[in-house]
Amino acid sequence: MGNLGYGAYATHPGEILKDEIEERGISQRQLAENMGMAYSVVNEILNGRRPLTAKTALMFEAALDVPADSLMLLQAKYNMQTARNDSSLLDILKGIRKIAAVF
Numbered sequence: 001m002g003n004l005g006y007g008a009y010a011t012h013p014g015e016i017l018k019d020e021i022e023e024r025g026i027s028q029r030q031l032a033e034n035m036g037m038a039y040s041v042v043n044e045i046l047n048g049r050r051p052l053t054a055k056t057a058l059m060f061e062a063a064l065d066v067p068a069d070s071l072m073l074l075q076a077k078y079n080m081q082t083a084r085n086d087s088s089l090l091d092i093l094k095g096i097r098k099i100a101a102v103f
Contacts, residue, residue, distance in 0.1 A: 010081035012048035013057070013074040020064055021046075035059050051075055 021031055032042040037059065044050035052060075052075045057068035083089055 010078040011074055012078045013052045013071040014046040014048045014050075016071070016074065017060055017064065017066065018046040020066060024064075031063060035063050051079070 021028065028043050028046060029039050032039040035042070037056075041050065041056075045052055045056065052071055054068070054072060057071040057075075060066055060071060061068040
C-alpha cells in the first residue's frame, strides 16, 4: 500500500482494495464470502460504484489488514473531488457565494 491516492486525482478506496486482493490472488467472490458480504456489494466497492462506509472499511481492515482510517480518508478525498466536479453543485455554490458577499 505505497500510494494512498494523494496524487493529482483522488483515488476511490476500492481501487486500492482491488489491487490488494489481486496481488494476494484472492477472488472478489472469495473475499465477499469470507467477509459475510454480498458479492455485488464487494464488487461495486472495488469498482468504485459504491462508497466505502466506516462499517465496510472496518470489515476490509479485518479481512486484509489495510487500515480502515486510511481507507476512509481516501473516501473523503474522493467524495470532495467528485462534489467539486459536479457542475450543478458549482452553480449552487456560486449563488451562495454571491449572497454571502453581501453580508
